[in-house]
Amino acid sequence: RKEVEQDPGPFNVPEGATVAFNCTYSNSASQSFFWYRQDCRKEPKLLMSVYSSGNEDGRFTAQLNRASQYISLLIRDSKLSDSATYLCVVNWRQGGKLIFGQGTELSVKP
Amino acid sequence: DTAVSQTPKYLVTQMGNDKSIKCEQNLGHDTMYWYKQDSKKFLKIMFSYNNKELIINETVPNRFSPKSPDKAHLNLHINSLELGDSAVYFCASSQEGQLPYEQYFGPGTRLTVT
Numbered sequence: 001r002k003e004v005e006q007d008p009g010p011f012n013v014p015e016g017a018t019v020a021f022n023c024t025y026s027n028s029a030s031q032s033f034f035w036y037r038q039d040c041r042k043e044p045k046l047l048m049s050v051y052s053s054g055n056e057d058g059r060f061t062a063q064l065n066r067a068s069q070y071i072s073l074l075i076r077d078s079k080l081s082d083s084a085t086y087l088c089v090v091n092w093r094q095g096g097k098l099i100f101g102q103g104t105e106l107s108v109k110p
Numbered sequence: 111d112t113a114v115s116q117t118p119k120y121l122v123t124q125m126g127n128d129k130s131i132k133c134e135q136n137l138g139h140d141t142m143y144w145y146k147q148d149s150k151k152f153l154k155i156m157f158s159y160n161n162k163e164l165i166i167n168e169t170v171p172n173r174f175s176p177k178s179p180d181k182a183h184l185n186l187h188i189n190s191l192e193l194g195d196s197a198v199y200f201c202a203s204s205q206e207g208q209l210p211y212e213q214y215f216g217p218g219t220r221l222t223v224t
Binding site: 031032034041042043044045046049085087091093096097098099100102103 | 143145150151152153154155158166168200202211212213214215216217218220
C-alpha cells in the first residue's frame with residue numbers, strides 16, 4: 001500500500017463547478033497534513049495546511065479524519081486559474097520528510 | 111527577495127560528468143531538503159540537513175553527495191551522471207518549532223543527462 005494515495009485524475013470540470021479531492025495515508029502516527037499545488041513545470045506551493053477541526057480558506061475547504069486516515073479538499077466555484085496538480089502531503093514529524101501522493105490533475109474549462 | 115533559490119535552473123550534460131546544484135534560503139530556516147521529481151511527476155525525498163547536520167538520507171546512490179556549508183545553503187553534487195538521473199531536483203526548507211512543519215520549495219533544477 002502506498003504511503004499516501006490520491007484519487008486518480010485528471011478531473012475536467014467547467015468553470016463554477018465544485019470539485020472534491022480525496023486522499024488516504026497509511027501511517028497513523030502522521031502529524032502534519034497539507035495540500036500543495038503544483039503548476040506545470042513549477043515548484044510545489046503550499047495551498048493550505050489541514051487541521052483536525054477542518055479549515056477553510058476562501059473557496060477552499062480541507063478536512064481531516066484521523067480515525068479513517070483520510071484527507072479531503074473541496075474547491076467551490078472553480079476558476080480557470082485553479083487548473084493545476086493538487087498534491088496531498090503528509091509529514092510524520094518535525095524536520096521529517098514530506099510524503100507526497102501522486103497528485104491529481106485538475107483542468108477547469110471555460 | 112526569493113525565499114528559496116536554486117542554480118542552475120536548467121542543466122544539460124553528458125553521461126559520466128560530475129555536476130553540482132546549489133540551493134540557498136533566506137527564510138532563516140533550520141532544515142533544508144533535496145527532493146527528486148521523476149518523469150512520472152512523483153516527488154521523493156533524497157536528503158535533509160538540520161543546522162548543517164545530515165538527518166535524512168534515503169536510499170540514494172552514493173554518487174549523490176549533499177553538502178551544507180551553513181544552515182542557509184544546501185548543495186547537491188552528483189558524480190558520474192547516468193541517464194536515469196534525469197529529473198527535476200527541488201530544494202526545500204522548513205523551520206523547526208510548532209506544527210504544522212510546512213516546507214517551502216525552490217523553483218527546481220531540471221537536469222537532463224544525454
